[in-house]
Amino acid sequence: MDAIRLVFSGSGGQGVITAAIILAEAAVIYSGKNATQTQSYGAAARGGVTRTDIIISEGVINYPGVIQPNVLMTLTQEAYNATSSIVRPGGLVLTDPRFVETAKKVDAKQLELPMYEQVMTKIGKPIVYNICCLGALIGVTQILEPEAVLDVLDERIPKDFINMNHRAFDLGLVLGSQYQYRRFT
Amino acid sequence: MTETKKIRFVQGNEACVEGAMYAGLDFFAGYPITPSTEIAEHLSERLPRNGGKFIQMEDEIASMCAIVGASLTGNKVMTATSGPGFSLKQEAIGYACMAEIPCVIANVQRGGPSTGNPTHVSQGDINQARWGTHGDHSIIALTASNHQDIFEITVDAFNLAETYRTPVILLLDEAVGHMREKLVIPEKGELPIVDRLRTSLGKDVDYHPYLPREDGRLPMSDFGGEHRYNVTGLYHDMWGFPSNNPTVVNQLLRHIVDKIENNIHSITRYKEHYLEDAQYILISYGSSARSAIQLAEDRRKKGEKIGVLELQSIWPFPSEVIREKCARARAVLVVEMNMGQVMAQVKAAVEKPKRVFLANRFDGKLITPHDIKSLLRMVQGRGV
Numbered sequence: 001m002d003a004i005r006l007v008f009s010g011s012g013g014q015g016v017i018t019a020a021i022i023l024a025e026a027a028v029i030y031s032g033k034n035a036t037q038t039q040s041y042g043a044a045a046r047g048g049v050t051r052t053d054i055i056i057s058e059g060v061i062n063y064p065g066v067i068q069p070n071v072l073m074t075l076t077q078e079a080y081n082a083t084s085s086i087v088r089p090g091g092l093v094l095t096d097p098r099f100v101e102t103a104k105k106v107d108a109k110q111l112e113l114p115m116y117e118q119v120m121t122k123i124g125k126p127i128v129y130n131i132c133c134l135g136a137l138i139g140v141t142q143i144l145e146p147e148a149v150l151d152v153l154d155e156r157i158p159k160d161f162i163n164m165n166h167r168a169f170d171l172g173l174v175l176g177s178q179y180q181y182r183r184f185t
Numbered sequence: 186m187t188e189t190k191k192i193r194f195v196q197g198n199e200a201c202v203e204g205a206m207y208a209g210l211d212f213f214a215g216y217p218i219t220p221s222t223e224i225a226e227h228l229s230e231r232l233p234r235n236g237g238k239f240i241q242m243e244d245e246i247a248s249m250c251a252i253v254g255a256s257l258t259g260n261k262v263m264t265a266t267s268g269p270g271f272s273l274k275q276e277a278i279g280y281a282c283m284a285e286i287p288c289v290i291a292n293v294q295r296g297g298p299s300t301g302n303p304t305h306v307s308q309g310d311i312n313q314a315r316w317g318t319h320g321d322h323s324i325i326a327l328t329a330s331n332h333q334d335i336f337e338i339t340v341d342a343f344n345l346a347e348t349y350r351t352p353v354i355l356l357l358d359e360a361v362g363h364m365r366e367k368l369v370i371p372e373k374g375e376l377p378i379v380d381r382l383r384t385s386l387g388k389d390v391d392y393h394p395y396l397p398r399e400d401g402r403l404p405m406s407d408f409g410g411e412h413r414y415n416v417t418g419l420y421h422d423m424w425g426f427p428s429n430n431p432t433v434v435n436q437l438l439r440h441i442v443d444k445i446e447n448n449i450h451s452i453t454r455y456k457e458h459y460l461e462d463a464q465y466i467l468i469s470y471g472s473s474a475r476s477a478i479q480l481a482e483d484r485r486k487k488g489e490k491i492g493v494l495e496l497q498s499i500w501p502f503p504s505e506v507i508r509e510k511c512a513r514a515r516a517v518l519v520v521e522m523n524m525g526q527v528m529a530q531v532k533a534a535v536e537k538p539k540r541v542f543l544a545n546r547f548d549g550k551l552i553t554p555h556d557i558k559s560l561l562r563m564v565q566g567r568g569v
Contacts, residue, residue, distance in 0.1 A: 021194075021365060024194060024365060025194040025365075028192065028194040028366075028367045029192055029193075029194055034366070034367055035194070035365075035366065035367070036364055036365065036366045037364070037365040037366075038360070038363070038364045038365075039363070041219075041220070041304035041305075041359075041363065061366070062475045062476070062478045062479035062482065063475050063476045063479035063551075063553065063554050064360075064364050064366075064475065064551075065551060065553065067553070067555075
């Protein structure tokens, strides 16, 4: 596989940018790959649709923007409406039925996983929602070893919150692993 | 773990910070401004921990003046800013040119003029880096397109500032400054570091701050230390005292221009991508070079002979290198995010200026490989 292109979109404050940075950092530091991460700056980061582009590759990455993502994870209806059409044919669209009602016309595998419900019933704290989503994404796509992401969490997250984040990640991972889809390239 | 510790996943602005620390930065004064803020943010933490000084000043003018003063006292110094802040720094940059004070000014470019487009990319300050301050002078301006190169070019910026006793402008841009990617921090000693050339004269010996050695270089004495001397923005003699003697004025201006222009071969930095057999050459720099390289790789797969000449030093402008590399090209496309500032220089450099075209974008978006392809196809006579 040459390169995997991902777009995460959602609303400012949901943690989509943080999730993207953790994913890309796991690829670079703990998986020996190259990765780039870019994001929308400005007003979009505070309530509007936020978007972040990630490329993970064994080789050198030049242009860092993503035109047609292999994988699109979108966490609000507004973000879904704005970005669902860009997914590569045959790619993967990952959404949460709590926030997004999907449209039929998208030419890609659409997966609706109740990630928010899992987090709220099992943990009760929405702050780790993004980490659960990241776990689900890894579970479905298998693009990185889960341990690589856990290593980043251990490094970045304050000690008192590590367990909660690990639980959120595992919840997502277990949920996502039941729906593996790896033909998104 | 030591092996993985050296690999970082950071923004371009942080790569600049790491390069500055590696080069031996002692003193930073600045005023935060998007998209350069992360440079100040990270240095505010890194510098004090490593025995350096960080000051957030009241504005950009004061920041520039502070680093000029700190440099004179024997410190390696830098400031970081963007568009409007870069405009404010111009007066003191001119002072540093005239008084020959080493300093590094990072300008993470955003859309201008004025407050312009703060959170979006531009490469519109190319000419300002050259002629932002008034009067004849010469300047060194460097740029880079990826984090490893930003690290190395930042180290280079400090080395050149010390070597030539001059301000060096680091022309980064928002896209590469905010983007995150891999950075491998070299071991100590892997990259050469140029330290301040200090006078060997003792305390009670007469020191002439502006009397060149045989090789033309001017050893410095830490201001406020062992020697008393004068520093001024006026034309000055070898003691540093003001002079309007025509011979003194003539020689000093020649000196501050020639010390850079005559060393263009040592200062020029560039990278070649698929240039050997290229029929069409893309000239680019900074983040737009990433799109140019991407397009060249994509078209190479289809058998088209496209190459990229990536400039890493913009000023002094590497006209000779460009003339030589483009001599056999059918056409040259300058890929940049302004209205043709480097293109004008390229046209002046090559033998067939009519075969130089501009593939640009200046709407705050990073130019895409597709943008360049559209123009390339027209130039190739293949339609749009």
